[in-house]
Amino acid sequence: MKKISVVFLVIFVVLAALHQDAWNWSSSYLIFGFMPVGLAYHALYSLTAALFWGIVIKFAWPEDLEQWAEEGEKNSTP
Structure with missing residues (x-):
């Protein structure tokens, strides 16, 4: 596994953990005076x-898969 893939995997796990925002559930604080803090957090x-x-697509997309797909298109064109 490439080093960049490991970095992306770690960031993914951190983002998955941060998705569970239990600390905002009981907060009645409003952002900009109208948006609940939980909604602003999720936005x-x-x-x-x-x-x-x-960024993952830009840097971790498998180039050999892309080349394979492009070769298939060239071969199928009449």
Whole structure:
């Protein structure tokens, strides 16, 4: 396993653990005066997860799989 894959796996496990935000369940604090803190937390969490998966795709996508798919397209074109 590549070193970068191990780093991504560790970050994934940390993000999975942070997804369970039990500390915000009983909080009545509002962000910007209208958004519950739990909702704001999950909005930021969703953006962080999307950014993380975008980076994973950019750096950990298997290039040999991509080459195999492109070769298949070239061979099937009449």
